[in-house]
Amino acid sequence: MPLETIESIAKKLVLSVQDYALLTGRAIGNIFQRPRYIADLIVQADSIGIGSVPIVLLTGFFTGGVLALQSASSLAQFGATAITGELVSLSMIKELGPVLTSLMVSGRNASGMASELGSMMVTEQIDAMRALGTDPVKKLVTPRLYATVIMLFFLTILSDTVGTLGGAVISVFMLGQDGSQYFHTAYQTLQYPDIIQGLVKPIVFGFIIASVGCYYGMTTRGGTQGVGRSTTQAVVVSSVLIIAIDLVISQFMIGVFGR
Amino acid sequence: MVTAPQPTASAVQEDPGQPVLVFEDVSIGFEGKPVLENISFKVSPGDTRILLGPAGSGKSVLLKLANGLIRPDSGTITVFGEEINTMREEQLFQLRGRIGMVFQEGALFDSLTVRDNVAYRLIEQKVPEAEVTQRVLEALRFVELEQTVDKFPSQLSGGMRRRVAIARAIVNRPDLILYDSPTGGLDPITSTTIVELVMKQRDVYHTSSLLVTHRLQDAFSLATHTFDRTENHMVPIPNNGLDPKTNFLMLHDGHLVFDGSTHDLVHSEDPFIKEYLS
Numbered sequence: 001m002p003l004e005t006i007e008s009i010a011k012k013l014v015l016s017v018q019d020y021a022l023l024t025g026r027a028i029g030n031i032f033q034r035p036r037y038i039a040d041l042i043v044q045a046d047s048i049g050i051g052s053v054p055i056v057l058l059t060g061f062f063t064g065g066v067l068a069l070q071s072a073s074s075l076a077q078f079g080a081t082a083i084t085g086e087l088v089s090l091s092m093i094k095e096l097g098p099v100l101t102s103l104m105v106s107g108r109n110a111s112g113m114a115s116e117l118g119s120m121m122v123t124e125q126i127d128a129m130r131a132l133g134t135d136p137v138k139k140l141v142t143p144r145l146y147a148t149v150i151m152l153f154f155l156t157i158l159s160d161t162v163g164t165l166g167g168a169v170i171s172v173f174m175l176g177q178d179g180s181q182y183f184h185t186a187y188q189t190l191q192y193p194d195i196i197q198g199l200v201k202p203i204v205f206g207f208i209i210a211s212v213g214c215y216y217g218m219t220t221r222g223g224t225q226g227v228g229r230s231t232t233q234a235v236v237v238s239s240v241l242i243i244a245i246d247l248v249i250s251q252f253m254i255g256v257f258g259r
Numbered sequence: 260m261v262t263a264p265q266p267t268a269s270a271v272q273e274d275p276g277q278p279v280l281v282f283e284d285v286s287i288g289f290e291g292k293p294v295l296e297n298i299s300f301k302v303s304p305g306d307t308r309i310l311l312g313p314a315g316s317g318k319s320v321l322l323k324l325a326n327g328l329i330r331p332d333s334g335t336i337t338v339f340g341e342e343i344n345t346m347r348e349e350q351l352f353q354l355r356g357r358i359g360m361v362f363q364e365g366a367l368f369d370s371l372t373v374r375d376n377v378a379y380r381l382i383e384q385k386v387p388e389a390e391v392t393q394r395v396l397e398a399l400r401f402v403e404l405e406q407t408v409d410k411f412p413s414q415l416s417g418g419m420r421r422r423v424a425i426a427r428a429i430v431n432r433p434d435l436i437l438y439d440s441p442t443g444g445l446d447p448i449t450s451t452t453i454v455e456l457v458m459k460q461r462d463v464y465h466t467s468s469l470l471v472t473h474r475l476q477d478a479f480s481l482a483t484h485t486f487d488r489t490e491n492h493m494v495p496i497p498n499n500g501l502d503p504k505t506n507f508l509m510l511h512d513g514h515l516v517f518d519g520s521t522h523d524l525v526h527s528e529d530p531f532i533k534e535y536l537s
Contacts, residue, residue, distance in 0.1 A: 128366035132380045133352045
């Protein structure tokens, strides 16, 4: 590859990181400045949060179920099926709840944000908004960012709960385990560090989903083809970042809390 | 009858002779390629300046520079006596309250009704609801689209969308209007309707404007016609007269190759201008 091309790619990458940092910095700071678009925040919270409830419920339930099925099958070899509830609840709350919920919300909303804002970019609606005296970051990005962070937090709690219930349904009705024992071990094993870990992740992942979705939307160029490209990139980048950052947060939390 | 918004008190300049818009030695390029080079011109109060040039000559870029939507690489742009290239975005939002802009394809917000599109700026400024409704209807009456108030942009024709865009641009009674190819892609009859609206705004409210077009017919209609308020349509200026407040700019390859009156333009000896006009 010619040196010039490598240099040009490196410059573009650095510029993208700079633009992303500036956009997210402004989007975060805008909440402290007037005007605040509270109505837009509520609309986004409804669209992102309430709109995602069905997919989060379904994903959570079946993940918990399959986790119970697989765990019980492995634990049976050691005669330890009694701790199926413990395994399901720890896995759901620390890892699968936050990560799977975020991936589902990313697929649904990072793409939605990128395509919506991207379409507005290529049809000059963003420029029109600026020409009409409105800051598009304040009006479009800030409400999406805060709405995603807030709603993903609650969606994750919902997913954890439904996942644990899904595990219980499988354990009790398919594997013939005792329901009381399942819930007892599921509850007893949880400690505060587990809960904190499970609740910090959706806040970070929510930020990633909204900021990446909005960034790709706001930097869309090249007509409808560009909108398609931005949408795909938003989902790919946010999903990869979620999984990569999950590793970092997990390592950090284990380092801090020792579990 | 004409019932369009009247200019506000802010339309009165601190210095009445002060140019509304001044470009001084402005240059800009994208990805290392120059788009506009050393552009200098001014728009005086009440002037309508028509910016001509072939496609891709940087006309729309120039218009976006005038509104501070993009910033020049060098040179200075002064709007209402304020240098905008060093202003913060928040300050520009204030200044843009005095500028109306009509985008090439209208750029209406497709998720909002016509009413909410036209009222957008007023709603943002927290103007009382009753006044918003009244001013929106005034603006829509000006473009003769009162009946579309509850429709969405997708339910309108291309020409109607441009007219709504004009209504949105004039609803807050701006002191300067920037038109980006308002007739581009429209059929001749619809184009004439749009030109008439631009003329109406010019002759009835004397709003300064900068209009980008590559349609010579529209440009010369503006230079040779005037808006008759009693007849409510445009009529030719008697004795083959020309509108003294309407004059031309021409871009070619990123350079301003003409800045002058209609008379000077049609009598220019510049080979490019002669070829462009032929």
